[in-house]
Amino acid sequence: MTASPRILRFIKKTLRWSVYGLLCSVVVLLLFEIIYRHQLVDTYRPELRGYNTPAVLENAESKPAVLIMGDSFTAGMHTYAEKLRPLMPGYRIINAGVSGTGIVQANVMAPRRFEAFQPSIFIYQIYVGNDLINVRFPINWKTASPARNVYRLVGGRLPSVYFLNYRLGQRWAEWTRPAAPREGIPEVFNAPFSVEAYSPIQQRYLRDDPWILENQILTQADRKADFETLLKGLHELLAHCDPAVCTAYLLVIPHASQVHPRYLGHMQALGAQFRRPAAVQAGAYPFLTGIQQAFAGTPSVHVLDPLPVLNANEQQGRPMYFNNDGHLNLEGQAVVADFVAAQLRKE
Numbered sequence: 001m002t003a004s005p006r007i008l009r010f011i012k013k014t015l016r017w018s019v020y021g022l023l024c025s026v027v028v029l030l031l032f033e034i035i036y037r038h039q040l041v042d043t044y045r046p047e048l049r050g051y052n053t054p055a056v057l058e059n060a061e062s063k064p065a066v067l068i069m070g071d072s073f074t075a076g077m078h079t080y081a082e083k084l085r086p087l088m089p090g091y092r093i094i095n096a097g098v099s100g101t102g103i104v105q106a107n108v109m110a111p112r113r114f115e116a117f118q119p120s121i122f123i124y125q126i127y128v129g130n131d132l133i134n135v136r137f138p139i140n141w142k143t144a145s146p147a148r149n150v151y152r153l154v155g156g157r158l159p160s161v162y163f164l165n166y167r168l169g170q171r172w173a174e175w176t177r178p179a180a181p182r183e184g185i186p187e188v189f190n191a192p193f194s195v196e197a198y199s200p201i202q203q204r205y206l207r208d209d210p211w212i213l214e215n216q217i218l219t220q221a222d223r224k225a226d227f228e229t230l231l232k233g234l235h236e237l238l239a240h241c242d243p244a245v246c247t248a249y250l251l252v253i254p255h256a257s258q259v260h261p262r263y264l265g266h267m268q269a270l271g272a273q274f275r276r277p278a279a280v281q282a283g284a285y286p287f288l289t290g291i292q293q294a295f296a297g298t299p300s301v302h303v304l305d306p307l308p309v310l311n312a313n314e315q316q317g318r319p320m321y322f323n324n325d326g327h328l329n330l331e332g333q334a335v336v337a338d339f340v341a342a343q344l345r346k347e
Helices: 005-037 045-051 080-087 103-117 131-135 146-157 159-176 200-208 212-217 223-238 261-270 286-294 307-315 330-346
Strands: 065-069 092-095 121-127 247-253 301-304
Touching: 005 159, 045 092, 065 080, 065 103, 080 092, 080 330, 103 131, 103 159, 103 223, 121 223, 131 212, 131 223, 146 159, 200 212, 200 261, 212 223, 212 286, 223 286, 247 286, 247 330, 286 301, 301 330, 307 330
Parallel strands: 065 092, 065 121, 121 247, 247 301
Antiparallel strands: none
8 A cells, every 4th residue: 555645745744844944953053063163152251250350350350360260160249169169268269160170161261261361370180080070971772871971972073961950950950950059069969978868960071981980080991081081171271371370270179089098989879880989089099199290380370189188087087078979078178268369368
């Protein structure tokens, strides 16, 4: 039995419009990628305005600027960047951090930020726990859905896709939880550790690649090439900081598993695998020493390592990280702020 001419025409018309719609979507996405990469529109302006007062952004008090960029360890009103303000009253602290970003996004934002603020001091915060994930997200067709793997593959080539997901995720959270405070600390973060309560995003990465933490910290296996990409991106980023007028600091935040065996045990309970736990918790670990070596011949660039001071506080019974989230807790952020301020005074 053959299809009627009417059905065949309908099928052809549907296919034709489907192809047309797909092509239009691709063109729109590529145009947005151009806008995003060149920041023809400041796509991260809401974060900049949200974490800084108009007086700070406009330099109402005519103070030299400290420009700080980084991910969720920097972004927000409870981070070391905010806590630096009273510690460095002679400077205006520009918090240009954005959650979920890495070196790719930093290099997208940098031209606008440096042109706008002309900083005397530039601090770029690096996180050992996921900065290499931001270079290349793990692909695992067995544990992750096809849609998630395709998203990671496309986003790795078109960073604007990651941005769209980030911004839509924010809007969805506002729609579904309109009464929730944007800058509040969820109670579950400080609750006793449990696999069920731990951050689902971080659990997902461990499920997709159980070795991801050790490979990032030790810059080994498939993460070695990603680390080289990070170093290349750091050189590109710091090129905006003219040594004649700007001093640069790379603040390397360690993963919690490096700071205390308790956190390492948490990660193992979540599925993380470690062949060399002693190396993971060593003071001189390859991720850090690789960055130090890369900029050893650049006097205007300083690498800041808060691992010893975080470790010392943990040894004295003061937790530095949340129990059910990989971020520094409020006390940990304060310790990092004191550490950074002391290092800046020293220099």
